[in-house]
Amino acid sequence: MEVVSSRESIDLHAKRRDYGQAGVLEYVVVVLRQRVARWFVLQDGTYQEVGADACGLFKSTVFLGLWLDAPALLRRDVQQVMGTLQHGIETPEHTVFVQQLQARRSAS
Numbered sequence: 001m002e003v004v005s006s007r008e009s010i011d012l013h014a015k016r017r018d019y020g021q022a023g024v025l026e027y028v029v030v031v032l033r034q035r036v037a038r039w040f041v042l043q044d045g046t047y048q049e050v051g052a053d054a055c056g057l058f059k060s061t062v063f064l065g066l067w068l069d070a071p072a073l074l075r076r077d078v079q080q081v082m083g084t085l086q087h088g089i090e091t092p093e094h095t096v097f098v099q100q101l102q103a104r105r106s107a108s
Helices: 014-022 070-075 078-089 092-107
Strands: 002-004 026-031 036-043 046-050 057-059 067-069
Touching: 014 036, 014 046, 036 070, 067 070, 067 078, 070 078
Parallel strands: 002 026
Antiparallel strands: 026 036, 036 046, 057 067
């Protein structure tokens, strides 16, 4: 996650190339001046911006259960941000994700 002051920031351009070359599958940029969060997902070698759901939540497709309440983050409502994160990690998808990570660790 990057926190930047303007949308013309290096985080939305040069770093995007660096992240892609490094194989970063998802990243988030919080643009303070515009009070917006932008979530990018690497698809077919190119970052695509994905939107939040109707409630303003971003849900990771890589780290299942990682949910970000962008409006709460921008309001600096830590309690709401943490509550949303907790709901995400309580999902069955997150449980399966953790089990898969544990299985990979055991196999190596």
